[in-house]
Amino acid sequence: MIESKKMQITIGGKLVEIETGKYAKSATSSVTVKCEDTMVFVHCAVSKEPRVGIDFFPLLIDYEERMSAIGRIPGGFTRTEGKASEKAILVSRLIDRPIRPLFPKGYRNDIQIVSQLFSYDQKNQPDVLSILGASAALMLSGAPFEGPVGAVRIGKIDGEMIVNPTHQEVEKSTMDLVVAGTADSVIMVEAGCKFVTEDEIMDAVQFAHEEIKKQCAAQIEFARECGVERENFVNPYDTSELAGMIKEVAYDMVFDAYHNFDRAYRQEKLEEAKKLVKEKIAELPEDHEINKMMEETGIDFISEEFKALEKKVMRAMIVNEGKRADGRTTTEVRPIWCEAGVIPLAHGSAVFTRGQTQILSVATLAGPNMVQELDGVDPIVRKRFMHKYIFPGFSVGEVKPLRGPGRREVGHGNLAERANLPALPSEDEFPYAIRVTSDVLESNGSTSMGSTCATSMALMQAGVPVKCMIGGVAMGLIKEGDTDVVLTDIQGIEDFLGDMDFKVTGNSEGITALQMDMKIKGIAFDTLRRALAQAKEGRLHIMGKMAEVISKPNDDLSPNAPRLYTMQVPTEDIGTVIGPGGKMIRSIIEASGAEIDINDEGRVTITSNDAEGANIAKSMIEALTFRAEVGMIRKGKVVRIIPIGAFVELAPGKDGMVHISQISQERIETVESKLSVGDEVIVKVIKIDEKGRVNLTIKGVTDEEKAQLA
Numbered sequence: 001m002i003e004s005k006k007m008q009i010t011i012g013g014k015l016v017e018i019e020t021g022k023y024a025k026s027a028t029s030s031v032t033v034k035c036e037d038t039m040v041f042v043h044c045a046v047s048k049e050p051r052v053g054i055d056f057f058p059l060l061i062d063y064e065e066r067m068s069a070i071g072r073i074p075g076g077f078t079r080t081e082g083k084a085s086e087k088a089i090l091v092s093r094l095i096d097r098p099i100r101p102l103f104p105k106g107y108r109n110d111i112q113i114v115s116q117l118f119s120y121d122q123k124n125q126p127d128v129l130s131i132l133g134a135s136a137a138l139m140l141s142g143a144p145f146e147g148p149v150g151a152v153r154i155g156k157i158d159g160e161m162i163v164n165p166t167h168q169e170v171e172k173s174t175m176d177l178v179v180a181g182t183a184d185s186v187i188m189v190e191a192g193c194k195f196v197t198e199d200e201i202m203d204a205v206q207f208a209h210e211e212i213k214k215q216c217a218a219q220i221e222f223a224r225e226c227g228v229e230r231e232n233f234v235n236p237y238d239t240s241e242l243a244g245m246i247k248e249v250a251y252d253m254v255f256d257a258y259h260n261f262d263r264a265y266r267q268e269k270l271e272e273a274k275k276l277v278k279e280k281i282a283e284l285p286e287d288h289e290i291n292k293m294m295e296e297t298g299i300d301f302i303s304e305e306f307k308a309l310e311k312k313v314m315r316a317m318i319v320n321e322g323k324r325a326d327g328r329t330t331t332e333v334r335p336i337w338c339e340a341g342v343i344p345l346a347h348g349s350a351v352f353t354r355g356q357t358q359i360l361s362v363a364t365l366a367g368p369n370m371v372q373e374l375d376g377v378d379p380i381v382r383k384r385f386m387h388k389y390i391f392p393g394f395s396v397g398e399v400k401p402l403r404g405p406g407r408r409e410v411g412h413g414n415l416a417e418r419a420n421l422p423a424l425p426s427e428d429e430f431p432y433a434i435r436v437t438s439d440v441l442e443s444n445g446s447t448s449m450g451s452t453c454a455t456s457m458a459l460m461q462a463g464v465p466v467k468c469m470i471g472g473v474a475m476g477l478i479k480e481g482d483t484d485v486v487l488t489d490i491q492g493i494e495d496f497l498g499d500m501d502f503k504v505t506g507n508s509e510g511i512t513a514l515q516m517d518m519k520i521k522g523i524a525f526d527t528l529r530r531a532l533a534q535a536k537e538g539r540l541h542i543m544g545k546m547a548e549v550i551s552k553p554n555d556d557l558s559p560n561a562p563r564l565y566t567m568q569v570p571t572e573d574i575g576t577v578i579g580p581g582g583k584m585i586r587s588i589i590e591a592s593g594a595e596i597d598i599n600d601e602g603r604v605t606i607t608s609n610d611a612e613g614a615n616i617a618k619s620m621i622e623a624l625t626f627r628a629e630v631g632m633i634r635k636g637k638v639v640r641i642i643p644i645g646a647f648v649e650l651a652p653g654k655d656g657m658v659h660i661s662q663i664s665q666e667r668i669e670t671v672e673s674k675l676s677v678g679d680e681v682i683v684k685v686i687k688i689d690e691k692g693r694v695n696l697t698i699k700g701v702t703d704e705e706k707a708q709l710a
Contacts, residue, residue, distance in 0.1 A: 007136075007222040009215060011035070011152065012163030016129070018136050020226065029140035033133040035164075037121035042133030043114045044141045050108040053298030057103055060112040063091040063130055065377050069120040075375045085376050089410045091115075091127045095134050097517050098180035098188040102146040106235030111143060122379045123166040128153050131180055132215060139223040144233035146521065148223075149187070150215030151180040154204045156196070161207050167379050175200070179208035183216040185522025192418040195510030198532040206525060237297065242281075242290050243305045249273075249280050250306065254313050261327035263356065263444075274306055311497040318478045318485055325493055326355070333473070333489040333538050336545040338453075340461040347561040348462025352454035352546070355491060356444035361454035363436045363462040365561045367607030369597040370433040385421055386435040389413030389451055395443040412448035413438070416472075419452040419505035419513040420459065423466045430465060431564055431605055445491035446474035452505050452513075453546055460550050463557035470512060471543035472505035475531045479520060486531045488538040504535040507543070562595075565606040565614050573625040574602055584624065592617035626651035628694045632685045633705050638675050646675050648683050648696055656694030658683060665699050682706050 004021040017034045024030035027043040051058055065088050067074045067081060074081050084092070095115060115130040131151035138145040155165035155173035162169060170176050177191040186209055191201070223230075250273040257269035281302060284291055294301055317323055322330060334355030343349035348363035372383040389412045393400025405413070416438060424434070436458055438451035449472035456470040476490035477500035487494055495501050500523065502516040516523075523531075557563075569577060577598060578585045585596055594608035594617040604621060608614040628650060636648040636656075645659040658681075663674050675681070684705065687695040 005222070005226055007218055007225075009218045011211060011215070012165075014124070014164065016132070018133070018222065020136075020140055028142075029137045031133050031136045031140065033129045033136070034119075035124045035129055037119055038124040038126055038129065039117075039119040040126050040130050040133055041116045041118060042130060042137045043116075044134070044137035044143075045110075045112045045114075046141050046143045047110040051110055054108055055299050055304055057100070057107060058110045059096065059100055059103070060110070061092045061096040061099070061115075061134070062112070063088050063095060063115045063117070063127075065117045065120075067377065069117050070122060070377050085374075086410055086414070087374075087376055087378060089407050090414055091130060093407055093411050094127050094178065094180075094188075094190060095131050098131065098149050098151065099134060099138070099145075099147070101187060101519055101521060102149065102182070104144055104146070104233050104235070106237060107144060107233055109143070111138075111141075113137060117377065120377050122377070123168065124164070125153060125167065128164060128178060135215075136219050136222065139219050139230075140226055140228050142228055142231055144231045147182060148216045148219035149180055149182060150212035150219075151178065152208045152211045152215075153178050154208050156200070156204065161204060163208075163211055175204060177201070177204050177208070179205055179212065181209060181212050181522060183213050185209075185524065186212075186516075186528070187518045187522050189514060189516040191511075191514045192421070193506075193511050193513065194422045195506065195512060197510050198529070198536060201511060201514070201532060202525070202529050205528065237293055237299075237301070239293075239301050239305055242301055243308065245280060245290075246277050246302070246305050246309055249277050250309060251313075254309055258310075258313050258317055258325055259323075261325070263326070266325065270310070274303075277302060277306060307497075314493065314497055315478050315480060318487070319480050319483055324487065324491075326491060330485055331488045331534060331537065333541050334491070336542060338457060338546055338549040340457050340550045345560055346462075347558040348458040348460070348464070350454050350457030350461055350550070351441075352450050352457065353442075354446070354450055354453075354489070354542070356442055357447055357450050357491075358440070358442040359438050359447060359450040359454040360441055361436055361438045361451065361458040363434065363455075363458040363464070365432045365434060365462060365464070365558075367562065367564060367595045367597055368427075368431050368433055368599075368605050369595055369607070370435075372433075384427060384433055385417065385424055386433075387413050387417035387420070387451075387455060388435070388437045389416060389440070389448070390437060391440045391443070391447065395440040395447075412451065415448045415503065415505075415513060415515055416451040416455055419472055420455050420466075420470050422512045423456070423468050423470050423507075424459075425465050425467070431566065432464075432561075434459070434464065443492070445493075445495055446489065446503070448472070448515075449474050449503055449505070453542060457546055457550055460553045461558075462561065463554040465553050468507045468509075469543055469546060469551065470505060470507060471539045471546060472503060472513075473535050473538040473542055475502040475504065475535050475538075476500055477502070477523065477527070477531070484524070484527050486527065486534050488534055489542075500531075502531055502535070504532065504539065506539060508540055562607045562609050563611070563614065565608070565618060567604045567606070567618060567621065569598075569602045569604055569621065569625045570627075571600075571602045574598060574600075576624050577604070577621055588617050588620045591620065596621075620652075623651040623654075626654055628654070628656060628685050628688060630685050630688060633682065633701060633709050634685075635680060635682050635709060638677055638679045638681060641671050641675065641677060643671070646671050648681060650683075650694070656683065656685065656696040658696045658698055662686075662695075662697040662699055682709060 007018045020031045028046045030043045113134045128151045135149040154177040155162040175193040180188040253273035257266045336354045340350045346362045436455045440447045452472035476487035476494045476498040478485045499520045505513045593613040597605045639649045640647040647655045683696040
């Protein structure tokens with residue numbers, strides 16, 4: 001008999017059910033999480049032994065979407081899901097970030113968490129349910145997980161905060177905030193906002209944490225009911241003797257390295273110190289405990305403990321002296337220089353340089369037929385603004401093959417995209433598809449914020465009528481005992497050896513995106529409030545430097561960008577413009593050289609670098625959709641003459657007849673005495689009979705009406 005256990009919790013007024021013991025019983029632990037008709041299966045596998053020869057915690061998180069979750073077969077030739085979508089990668093990162101800090105130092109057993117989306121009502125979003133499921137599965141695995149973790153999404157509509165809003169509610173919300181944390185504090189925040197204030201963010205985070213506490217309490221009780229005992233992990237390797245030797249040999253050199261604000265000198269001095277340490281260790285007997293420990297595990301404990309010494313020196317320098325590794329104060333931003341319009345044929349380009357971080361962003365504009373079609377499970381099926389972040393090895397002086405973007409690159413690119421999205425004009429105002437690539441040319445921390453700034457400048461330089469400039473800054477934290485110091489504009493080493501990476505973007509009025517990750521077990525609310533205020537000061541300083549180069553969109557669109565022309569056709573004529581099998585629209589494209597896009601409402605967008613080509617396309621579409629109306633005045637060509645009158649072409653394939661009595665003011669005996677085939681005449685529609693036949697007049701057109709047509 002199957003023995004399953006269930007837990008129910010109400011989140012945002014909706015019942016969420018977690019069940020275990022029914023599926024995937026060979027996994028270390030497995031749960032299903034269900035909210036209405038959205039269901040994820042979350043599985044956890046924990047290896048029995050630590051992995052040999054690694055100096056990191058091997059945690060692997062995978063989130064998988066099944067197109068069957070929404071009753072669809074995947075697109076593409078193979079009709080399979082293929083590689084993870086950008087959304088799936090972002091959700092994998094979202095699950096990973098609050099969980100990774102909650103494992104003890106030295107724990108090196110492989111852990112894999114797989115969250116599978118099998119049912120999706122396209123209302124209740126699966127990402128926060130996956131974080132909850134991952135935490136619940138870890139709590140039931142017995143691994144030394146120092147959780148549990150809870151997670152909620154917060155929206156705000158008409159001034160009221162909503163817990164776990166649906167996709168449809170998020171569209172109306174001024175914020176889309178995901179918060180994860182333990183019962184004691186917040187560990188991760190991810191948000192896209194429409195220029196909200198720092199106070200609104202703090203209110204939302206604190207509101208979210210109250211919901212998180214309930215989730216954590218429920219998971220603890222559920223694990224108790226399931227009879228799970230958490231492993232009491234004790235690091236089996238005592239490195240205190242090694243740490244003491246390293247401190248004795250290298251402390252003065254490391255101290256000197258960090259008190260010299262030249263990066264090259266510091267790196268050279270640290271390498272020299274590490275070399276001396278290795279020489280000292282090499283003098284030890286082969287059977288010494290330190291050598292035996294490294295041989296048995298394959299772990300480079302020397303590098304690990306040397307880095308720990310660096311961390312202590314750098315952090316003490318910040319806390320006790322108020323000085324950072326490059327000599328800055330805690331609130332000081334690195335030197336900035338920028339330039340715009342650096343790529344001759346690009347539609348828009350800009351370089352943003354802050355310290356030893358340098359980004360080149362290039363903006364490209366295209367017609368609406370170049371929007372990105374999304375073949376995923378979300379109700380959002382197209383993306384008009386696309387941002388790609390590229391991080392090559394040479395940016396940090398390394399040799400690394402150029403491959404597709406990894407999870408980090410996807411996450412950084414998405415952050416800069418979310419940051420600039422609220423500043424873009426609406427599609428009705430500016431119907432272009434927009435793509436920006438941000439190439440990291442040099443990296444020493446906070447390349448995603450550099451990409452945010454460079455992207456904003458490139459869009460303005462291209463002439464995109466953005467609402468405002470967008471800037472961004474990365475904040476850090478050093479916490480020693482009861483003392484915590486917030487750092488503005490962290491560099492690489494402060495990110496690596498610090499306790500927080502907190503990125504905030506926006507303008508002078510409010511925040512458009514933020515991303516906070518903790519490397520310790522949370523952050524105090526007063527510290528978070530201080531970090532937000534300090535981030536605003538840093539952001540305004542950075543935007544001031546950007547404004548010295550470009551402060552608003554160029555008045556004119558880049559001469560290299562295509563021009564868009566829009567026209568409206570009746571919805572019943574959409575099929576006429578497209579033609580059977582697309583034959584007609586292809587002929588228009590071939591004749592004009594323009595790109596043609598027509599939507600379901602009959603809005604036609606013509607994209608062309610050539611005004612003549614656009615006019616050709618416009619004329620052909622007007623001809624196809626032409627409808628005569630009584631009183632209409634039009635210039636046409638005589639195409640046929642019969643004894644009682646002449647046929648005048650009003651549009652290709654659409655004629656009207658001028659009766660002989662309507663040709664001239666005086667009586668005429670023959671049509672040919674006044675008109676010949678090929679003559680251009682100005683006519684007015686005087687009648688359309690029940691069969692749709694159009695009757696025209698030439699003599700009834702006044703001089704004023706002729707002048708209007710001219």
